[in-house]
Amino acid sequence: MMTKLLSPAMRQAGMDAVMRGAGKFTRFLPISQPTLMVGPGSSGRLGEAIAGMGHRKILIVTDAIIAKLGLLGPLTKALKAGGADYVVFDRITPDAPIPLIEEGLAFFKDHDCDAIVAFGGGSAMDAAKLIAIAARNPKPLRDLAGYFKGLRNPVTIYAVPTTAGTGSEVTVAAVMSDPERKQKLVAMDTRVVPRMAALDPALMAGLPPAITAATGIDALTHAVEAYIGRWATPYTDGMALAAVGLIFENLPRAYHDGRDLVAREKMALASTYAGLAFTRANVGYVHAIAHQFGGLYHTPHGLANAIMLPLVLDYSAPAVIERLAQLAVRAKLGHERESDETLAARFIDGVRALNAELGIPSTLADLREADIPDLARAACKEAHLGYPVPRYLDEAGCEALIRRALPQEPRAAAKPAKRAKAPVRRPRKTVAA
Numbered sequence: 001m002m003t004k005l006l007s008p009a010m011r012q013a014g015m016d017a018v019m020r021g022a023g024k025f026t027r028f029l030p031i032s033q034p035t036l037m038v039g040p041g042s043s044g045r046l047g048e049a050i051a052g053m054g055h056r057k058i059l060i061v062t063d064a065i066i067a068k069l070g071l072l073g074p075l076t077k078a079l080k081a082g083g084a085d086y087v088v089f090d091r092i093t094p095d096a097p098i099p100l101i102e103e104g105l106a107f108f109k110d111h112d113c114d115a116i117v118a119f120g121g122g123s124a125m126d127a128a129k130l131i132a133i134a135a136r137n138p139k140p141l142r143d144l145a146g147y148f149k150g151l152r153n154p155v156t157i158y159a160v161p162t163t164a165g166t167g168s169e170v171t172v173a174a175v176m177s178d179p180e181r182k183q184k185l186v187a188m189d190t191r192v193v194p195r196m197a198a199l200d201p202a203l204m205a206g207l208p209p210a211i212t213a214a215t216g217i218d219a220l221t222h223a224v225e226a227y228i229g230r231w232a233t234p235y236t237d238g239m240a241l242a243a244v245g246l247i248f249e250n251l252p253r254a255y256h257d258g259r260d261l262v263a264r265e266k267m268a269l270a271s272t273y274a275g276l277a278f279t280r281a282n283v284g285y286v287h288a289i290a291h292q293f294g295g296l297y298h299t300p301h302g303l304a305n306a307i308m309l310p311l312v313l314d315y316s317a318p319a320v321i322e323r324l325a326q327l328a329v330r331a332k333l334g335h336e337r338e339s340d341e342t343l344a345a346r347f348i349d350g351v352r353a354l355n356a357e358l359g360i361p362s363t364l365a366d367l368r369e370a371d372i373p374d375l376a377r378a379a380c381k382e383a384h385l386g387y388p389v390p391r392y393l394d395e396a397g398c399e400a401l402i403r404r405a406l407p408q409e410p411r412a413a414a415k416p417a418k419r420a421k422a423p424v425r426r427p428r429k430t431v432a433a
Helices: 008-026 042-051 064-069 073-081 098-110 122-136 209-228 234-256 261-281 285-297 301-319 321-330 340-357 369-384 395-403 416-421 425-432
Strands: 035-038 058-061 086-089 115-120 156-161 173-178 183-188 196-199
Touching: 035 042, 035 261, 042 073, 042 156, 042 196, 058 073, 058 098, 058 122, 073 086, 086 098, 098 122, 098 173, 115 122, 122 156, 122 173, 122 183, 173 285, 183 285, 196 261, 209 234, 209 261, 209 285, 209 301, 209 321, 209 340, 234 261, 234 321, 234 340, 285 301, 285 369, 285 395, 301 321, 301 340, 301 395, 321 340, 369 395
Parallel strands: 035 196, 058 086, 058 115, 115 156, 156 196
Antiparallel strands: 173 183
């Protein structure tokens, strides 16, 4: 109630002070980094290493499609050759809901496992991390949401990402979907970072273009929000800039030619670098809003991020002109001799152009006007409880921002004759805006 009586300037000053204090704390958190194996065939090499760790039985958490395609083969072959016992839980679905994760936890216990390999995209990674925490901390999964809710160390985790987007192989976060409340919950714990991970581009070669696109922009969002947020450090800046440069250069290549293993490997590295950046520097309004889309509409997380990224950057730009300019230079969208204002605009335009090249829509088809107040309220609550955003929104401002993602009216999209008569410059300006 009191925060509503404060002016926007006073409210921002207060939240800035809290975020600065929290940022100083996060710089010194002991976050380990996994041993990384990189390149074609690295998933098999990881299996060889795991087999030598002396685990009683290993649970592989994945989805049915990965299992059916035989992508587990190099890993499981290496485990067998090394004498390691394992079982496979291959029921993970996108945005894995709490009941499904509970099934995975029961499977882990029934088979007397003592280690986990997360094999797949972000949902498999998140589910594996949550199983690892819950196996040692018996409590309802909802009670694990938040920061450091498990007293005991999680089970040892290894990771094999099959998409280049989430960066979960190096992050401290695990997301779960709560179907009852139609929302996403996030558990944060520095101890869920995997011990070892394999970045195997051969596993990503068959990804459909749409998934390549959405997960790639997910990685870009991690890097950008980490770079423009208030918890950025020289270390996270280096990781974020490296990720942005790699993504702008290699994501179109991987999208147009999925068998380009060089581009796939560089995208895998970019995803990891972005993960390292936002693990310490955190994210912002793009993620806060995207989580609400995922919880209510089951929108794929990467797609939700991709739609909201340019819109949030439009709003945030006045507070981070110089930072956006630096991103533009790293993305090779301009030259240092140009003004910061010009470069910042180039970067936001470059994000829109990249989305367009990747076939990503500028609006969310499922979004409904009636849902926007609740979406905005939940997004602001999530962001203001822990995201070091560069420029604060109130709920009305957040509603206006989300409203820009509403699908266009059908009648506005069905006037080809009049458009054809318009000057050529007009539609080009509209697309570039």
